[in-house]
Amino acid sequence: MRKWLVMSYNLPTEPSRIRVAAWRSLKKQGAVNIQKSMWVLPYSKENSTALSLLSQELEKNNGETIIMESIFLAERYEQKITSIYNKARSLEYEEIIDKCNDFFAEIENETSTENLTFAEAEENEEELNKLLSWFNKINVRDIFGAPLRAETEEALEKCKKIFEEFSDKVFDKET
Structure with a gap:
């Protein structure tokens, strides 16, 4: 099983440009959104760095972030995310x-x-x-x-x- 990165964040509703910038950054990185505010990416140093930088930016703008490394407990969960990713x-x-x-x-x-x-x-x-x-x-x-x-x-x-x-x-x- 592969390692994954998971990011969750909360932002103030205004200004909306911060939300849009976060969304664009995650999409450019290839992250997929699951469970509303949870984003998942395959683990890589590049993805880890990108999420860390995004986290810093969001926290500078009064946001709250959590980033985790994770593995799925069962192959079927990983296949589900891989399917969403594809x-x-x-x-x-x-x-x-x-x-x-x-x-x-x-x-x-x-x-x-x-x-x-x-x-x-x-x-x-x-x-x-x-x-x-x-x-x-x-x-x-x-x-x-x-x-x-x-x-x-x-x-x-x-x-x-x-x-x-x-x-x-x-x-x-x-x-």
């Missing part, structure tokens, strides 16, 4: 796949309207780089290999290929 990653991967579909439609539109300019290529390259960066962030959090990882990787490879083809058409038109 579901959270799959939802993130679904968003990337949706954005990849938008990317395909954008390239198709630019190609069909023959809007083959350097500016369009540059804009689409920026969008591709955002998708790849986003995937890398999620992939780091995806410790258990969520089911949609492979499909997302395939969609991103297709994005790269389509972008290269588009860039070649732009180059051919402008040279």
